[in-house]
Amino acid sequence: MAKVILTPHRKKRIEKGHPWVFKTEIEKIEGNYSPGDLVEVYDFKGKFLGRGYINPLSQITVRILTRNKDEEIDRNFFKKRIEDAFEYRQKLGFNGSFRLVYGEADFLPALIVDKFEDVFVIQTLALGMERFKDVIVDILRKMFQPRGIYERNDVPVRELEGLPLTKGCLYGNVPEKILIEENGLKLYVDVINGQKTGYFFDQKENRLAIGPFVKGAEVLECFCYTGSFALSAARFGAKKVIAFDSSREAVELARENAALNGFEGIIEFHEGNAFDVLRHFYKSGKKFDVVILDPPAFAKNKQALEGAIRGYKEINLRGLKILKPGGFLITSSCSHHVDEDLFWEIIESAAWDAHVTLRVIERRTQAKDHPILAASDETRYLKFFILQVIK
Structure with missing residues (x-):
């Protein structure tokens, strides 16, 4: 097995528990290897740091799987790691539908497994994990006896690993729409054509948290996708909810979800660009009690950061301007490259431009089935604020 020797003057991230070895941290590689092979990682003095898989095509050259030299x-x-991940979620009360494996935070770097009742959706986002895909599918099949297992490996990050974009059924059969339950709501999920794996479990606890703020309220939601926040608002007693998404398919599924829960008379779902929608309501003078903003990641890499800051500033500024005095802005960012401090700076700047004072009610993050690895800031990505506007 090849040995990866690290440079002497690097930060001690890996010793503290971070699972990534960057190309710039490598002094030399001893022995032969092929991309995707398992290798051992040592510091400059020869101390064993871990074993993981290597891909010289990637800036993340090694992803560490174990720090136990004797562990095969x-x-x-893989069976033990997946069992541990399941046990953790069972202990916290997750059942039915949830994220079963969250990559690095479950010590299986670049592996995502979402459980939608009796259907599993997986992503193998690095070459080394791709090599174990058949093993992982077989473990899931024997552990859970699912109806089907589907891969959603049609994500651009795989191209950084030299992997093709692909999706399809790996086991059994997978219907286009799956019915799940979350927080007392029934929801159809499209795991075949929906965004990412089809649904965003990371906001589950935040959807519960909006309850006290939406009762009897007129609510606007932008970036509604298939309607989970809008449905939650209706369930918690909102008087009226108007929700927009730029995807026609998402809006159609959101309408089905509203009908499924008997909320057709409370929620209106419309196709529309959030920036245009917010601008329209501002110009029309329309005001809301609550504005919910749950956009996709505006900064998927560092190069996109400047544009992302402008985007977050604009939507939050316009959201603040259409709130009634005492109203609530419920806003989030899932861009890892926009950390919590920067996101708060953006919101403060928007509040200054909107000439409002903000009261912070809650600062939250992702649900517990997306655990945060203390040594890996990359595993903590979701920022979620509930703010009251004082004018």
Whole structure:
């Protein structure tokens, strides 16, 4: 097995528990290897730091799987890690539908597994994990006896690993729409054509948290996708909800979800660009009690950061301007490159331009089935604020 020797003058991220070895941290590689192979990682003095898979095409050259020199990376290894991930979620009360494996935070770097009742959706986002895909599918099949297992490996990050974009059924059969339950709501999920794996479990607890703020309120939601926040608002007693998304398919599924829960008379779903929608309501003078903003990641890499800051500033500024005095802005960012401090700076700047004073009610993050690895800031990405506007 090849040995990766690290440079002497680097930060001690890896020793503190971070699972990534960047190309710039490598002094030399001893021995032969092929991309995707398992390798051992040592510091400059020869101390063993871990074993993981290597891909010289990627800036993240090695992803560490174990720090135990005697632990074999085989079927039993993956079975134990998946069992541990399931046990953790069972202990916290997750059942039915949830994220079963969250990559690095479950010590399986670049592996995502979402459970939608009896259907599983997986993503293998790095070459080394791709090599174990068949093993992982077989473990899931034997552990859970699912109806089907589907891969959503049609995500651009795979191209950084030299992997093709692909999706399809790996086991059993997978219907286009799956019915799940979350927080007392029934929801159809499209795991075949929906965004990412089809649904965003990371906001589950935040959808519960909006309850006290929407009762009896007139609510606007932008970036509604298939309607989970809008449906939550209706369930918690909102008087009226108007929700927009730029995807026609998402809006159609959101309308089905409203009908499924008997909320057709409370929620209106419309196709529309959020920037245009917010601008329209501002110009018309329309005001809301609550504005919910749950956009996709505006900064998927560092190069996009400047544009993302402008985008977040604009939507939050316009959201603040159409709130009634005492109203609530419920806003989030899932861009890792926009950390919490920067996101708060953006919101403060928007509040200054809107000539409002903000009261912070809650600062939240992702649901517990997306655990945060203390040594890996990349695993903590979701920022979620509930703010009251004082004018």
